Amino acid sequence: MTQSKVMVAQGGGPTAVINQSLVGAILESRKFRGVERVYGAFHGVRGIVNEDFLDLTQETTHNLEMVGETPSSALGSTRDKPDLAYCQEIFRVLKAHGVGYFFYVGGNDSSDTVRIVAEEAIKADYDLACIHIPKTIDNDLVVNDHTPGFPSAARFVAQAFMGVNLDNWALPGVYVGVVMGRHSGFLTAASALGKKFTDDGPNLIYLPERDFDVDRFCREVKEVYDRQGRCVVAVSEGIHDGSGNPIITSLAKQVEHDEHGNVQLSGTGALADLLVQVIKDKTGIKRVRGDTLGYLQRSFVGCVSDVDQREAREVGEKAVQYAMWGAKTGSVTIHRTGFYSVDYQLSDLNAVAGKTRVMPDDFIADTNNDITDAFRLYLRPLLGRGMPDAYRLRSSNFVERILHKDRPWTKG
Amino acid sequence: MTQSKVMVAQGGGPTAVINQSLVGAILESRKFRGVERVYGAFHGVRGIVNEDFLDLTQETTHNLEMVGETPSSALGSTRDKPDLAYCQEIFRVLKAHGVGYFFYVGGNDSSDTVRIVAEEAIKADYDLACIHIPKTIDNDLVVNDHTPGFPSAARFVAQAFMGVNLDNWALPGVYVGVVMGRHSGFLTAASALGKKFTDDGPNLIYLPERDFDVDRFCREVKEVYDRQGRCVVAVSEGIHDGSGNPIITSLAKQVEHDEHGNVQLSGTGALADLLVQVIKDKTGIKRVRGDTLGYLQRSFVGCVSDVDQREAREVGEKAVQYAMWGAKTGSVTIHRTGFYSVDYQLSDLNAVAGKTRVMPDDFIADTNNDITDAFRLYLRPLLGRGMPDAYRLRSSNFVERILHKDRPWTKG
Numbered sequence: 094m095t096q097s098k099v100m101v102a103q104g105g106g107p108t109a110v111i112n113q114s115l116v117g118a119i120l121e122s123r124k125f126r127g128v129e130r131v132y133g134a135f136h137g138v139r140g141i142v143n144e145d146f147l148d149l150t151q152e153t154t155h156n157l158e159m160v161g162e163t164p165s166s167a168l169g170s171t172r173d174k175p176d177l178a179y180c181q182e183i184f185r186v187l188k189a190h191g192v193g194y195f196f197y198v199g200g201n202d203s204s205d206t207v208r209i210v211a212e213e214a215i216k217a218d219y220d221l222a223c224i225h226i227p228k229t230i231d232n233d234l235v236v237n238d239h240t241p242g243f244p245s246a247a248r249f250v251a252q253a254f255m256g257v258n259l260d261n262w263a264l265p266g267v268y269v270g271v272v273m274g275r276h277s278g279f280l281t282a283a284s285a286l287g288k289k290f291t292d293d294g295p296n297l298i299y300l301p302e303r304d305f306d307v308d309r310f311c312r313e314v315k316e317v318y319d320r321q322g323r324c325v326v327a328v329s330e331g332i333h334d335g336s337g338n339p340i341i342t343s344l345a346k347q348v349e350h351d352e353h354g355n356v357q358l359s360g361t362g363a364l365a366d367l368l369v370q371v372i373k374d375k376t377g378i379k380r381v382r383g384d385t386l387g388y389l390q391r392s393f394v395g396c397v398s399d400v401d402q403r404e405a406r407e408v409g410e411k412a413v414q415y416a417m418w419g420a421k422t423g424s425v426t427i428h429r430t431g432f433y434s435v436d437y438q439l440s441d442l443n444a445v446a447g448k449t450r451v452m453p454d455d456f457i458a459d460t461n462n463d464i465t466d467a468f469r470l471y472l473r474p475l476l477g478r479g480m481p482d483a484y485r486l487r488s489s490n491f492v493e494r495i496l497h498k499d500r501p502w503t504k505g
Numbered sequence: 506m507t508q509s510k511v512m513v514a515q516g517g518g519p520t521a522v523i524n525q526s527l528v529g530a531i532l533e534s535r536k537f538r539g540v541e542r543v544y545g546a547f548h549g550v551r552g553i554v555n556e557d558f559l560d561l562t563q564e565t566t567h568n569l570e571m572v573g574e575t576p577s578s579a580l581g582s583t584r585d586k587p588d589l590a591y592c593q594e595i596f597r598v599l600k601a602h603g604v605g606y607f608f609y610v611g612g613n614d615s616s617d618t619v620r621i622v623a624e625e626a627i628k629a630d631y632d633l634a635c636i637h638i639p640k641t642i643d644n645d646l647v648v649n650d651h652t653p654g655f656p657s658a659a660r661f662v663a664q665a666f667m668g669v670n671l672d673n674w675a676l677p678g679v680y681v682g683v684v685m686g687r688h689s690g691f692l693t694a695a696s697a698l699g700k701k702f703t704d705d706g707p708n709l710i711y712l713p714e715r716d717f718d719v720d721r722f723c724r725e726v727k728e729v730y731d732r733q734g735r736c737v738v739a740v741s742e743g744i745h746d747g748s749g750n751p752i753i754t755s756l757a758k759q760v761e762h763d764e765h766g767n768v769q770l771s772g773t774g775a776l777a778d779l780l781v782q783v784i785k786d787k788t789g790i791k792r793v794r795g796d797t798l799g800y801l802q803r804s805f806v807g808c809v810s811d812v813d814q815r816e817a818r819e820v821g822e823k824a825v826q827y828a829m830w831g832a833k834t835g836s837v838t839i840h841r842t843g844f845y846s847v848d849y850q851l852s853d854l855n856a857v858a859g860k861t862r863v864m865p866d867d868f869i870a871d872t873n874n875d876i877t878d879a880f881r882l883y884l885r886p887l888l889g890r891g892m893p894d895a896y897r898l899r900s901s902n903f904v905e906r907i908l909h910k911d912r913p914w915t916k917g
């Protein structure tokens with residue numbers, strides 16, 4: 094049997110543009126004469142070991158284009174993190190089906206899987222190209238300038254905070270929004286991109302790259318609130334104290350919240366609720382509200398960056414090109430050129446696999462509760478065309494009071 | 506002093522299009538020669554009694570157009586519900602400033618304020634037109650076919666569930682999304698408008714118009730999960746048991762969640778978290794996730810229905826027309842004509858004020874956990890142009906297994 098088949102799969106958390114990468118890989122593969130079939134595995138590596146394959150050679154180009162514009166993994170995904178034995182089983186199945194090209198769209202765990210499968214193929218002297226196609230809303234892949242999926246999630250977060258800031262202006266108080274990102278603060282930092290005026294929220298941004306101190310947090314919230322009568326806060330779900338303990342754990346005790354092991358501490362609204370409670374307790378501010386942005390961040394339909402879509406398509410296409418022109422293994426990486434354009438490279442899997450990128454220091458303000466203009470300059474072009482903008486009534490033309498001449502202005 | 510001034514204000518929860526109504530009222534007022542000034546009060550009725558006014562006659566038309574497209578109340582809002590004495594103070598201020606036309610954009614509480622102020626003017630034999638301009642994401646104003654603000658919030662909820670359904674398909678489990686709406690289920694019901702295939706979520710929808718039973722709920726979730734390996738649920742924040750007690754209260758006890766009066770039970774993620782916990786406890790399903798859509802529903806920037814924008818503008822414009830052509834009091838109401846168009850009327854404030862509209866029975870399925878096609882037909886035209894659509898890979902072309910010929914298909 095010749096190795097003339099292509100296998101493509103998607104792993105990890107879905108993104109708004111992960112199907113662009115899938116479609117890029119499928120359509121590009123179908124252009125090459127040597128490719129007999131393009132297979133897609135359902136639910137990532139688990140679908141491979143289960144032999145749950147769809148023949149994508151028979152899918153229409155038109156439907157593929159529509160699927161490309163649809164968020165979340167169209168082949169399904171998996172949280173499985175294969176060990177050596179699992180990767181050997183993947184290789185066994187790929188070999189049995191005469192697969193010569195394996196493309197896996199995913200984050201750093203997925204890139205590690207690709208790396209091990211590639212090693213198995215070399216050991217077995219089997220001709221298999223194994224290419225990792227990057228995606229993650231966390232933007233935590235090293236080597237890359239940024240990662241497909243992040244720009245669209247960032248745009249959602251920026252637009253969400255643009256809206257809650259306006260809402261908080263209309264009905265003042267404290268608002269806490271919890272954003273995804275356990276180790277890397279890129280997505281939380283994106284909340285700042287909807288700011289226009291100096292008093293716009295988020296007024297405070299707390300990232301997992303810095304230690305979080307509950308007392309300082311409450312003090313800083315109160316400072317902003319006392320100054321401008323309201324305060325919008327963006328908090329990463331991954332905030333932790335100086336010893337690395339998640340804040341959600343210590344807070345759960347601090348507000349005397351008895352959980353009996355019943356209350357799930359992640360993937361829920363618990364952190365936002367606890368932060369709201371601690372602000373109320375420690376500052377005496379009454380109107381304090383919390384939201385957890387949750388799954389909407391990575392799968393909302395209708396809030397996508399066109400730059401992200403294009404790049405996600407291109408990394409899928411480039412992966413196939415690299416493989417077809419002879420590359421045996423690697424990870425497609427994105428590199429910024431000019432302001433703004435990108436170029437792609439095939440990087441060594443060992444440089445990417447299993448590593449986590451965090452926000453560089455120059456993206457984080459010295460106060461540890463805000464981002465810098467360097468980060469704004471980095472993120473803005475990724476958000477793409479048609480970013481909405483918020484407008485205010487100009488508040489210069491106050492009307493002279495008649496009945497209460499001595500009362501100070503309460504707004505302006 | 507002649508009554509040649511216009512006063513406009515915004516009350517209650519902000520919406521994505523409430524500024525269209527404001528701008529409609531301002532621009533239309535400025536067309537009439539008899540109008541000397543157009544004033545806007547900051548933070549609704551509170552701004553009136555405080556005499557915090559902006560002279561909107563001096564605002565540029567261009568900036569007003571941009572503000573019109575910006576979500577949330579540009580003049581600020583208030584939760585104050587004026588009693589008689591408060592309304593008398595409003596009237597005293599309006600009279601002192603020679604206001605002849607009072608326009609208040611708000612929900613049913615606001616319409617009641619307008620009604621009382623109008624009565625005060627009549628008692629004092631003061632020539633004051635008092636017109637209520639409707640808005641509310643809850644869609645709970647009687648007389649109206651629907652209310653400005655609801656269509657855009659409905660579109661956000663529909664798009665949000667379209668996305669989480671795709672996410673849940675990729676990584677199967679149970680997903681519970683809690684939607685705003687304490688007494689009326691319209692917004693929660695809107696979650697169904699992103700469904701395309703029969704197995705698409707939300708598979709179950711729980712509305713405050715029906716009593717909620719925790720055991721039946723868990724049974725129904727398990728049924729769907731057992732049938733299709735996943736389940737997406739939309740729940741109104743206002744669900745209650747047969748005695749009218751909010752479910753959040755009874756659940757908080759049921760999952761042995763000690764709150765010491767510390768845990769806020771509304772405006773937080775608590776209900777979603779409690780429902781997730783009770784599903785885990787009672788069904789044994791492992792991957793159960795909950796989100797509370799929160800403030801994003803009413804203020805998200807960049808997810809607006811063009812139909813909603815247009816109608817919100819028109820009710821503002823019509824309010825001024827009614828007043829200028831002689832109406833003394835009333836509420837602008839929206840009436841559906843054809844499929845799809847609307848007409849406006851000036852209705853008696855007594856017919857609107859202080860009443861709450863809920864979902865009619867023919868919009869709710871007999872199972873009490875879904876909506877009907879009658880509701881789909883009602884809501885679809887309100888969502889406007891450019892609704893996104895979700896596409897799937899066609900799953901008919903399975904690849905024959907080689908290593909595991911006897912294993913059943915796990916997906917398809």
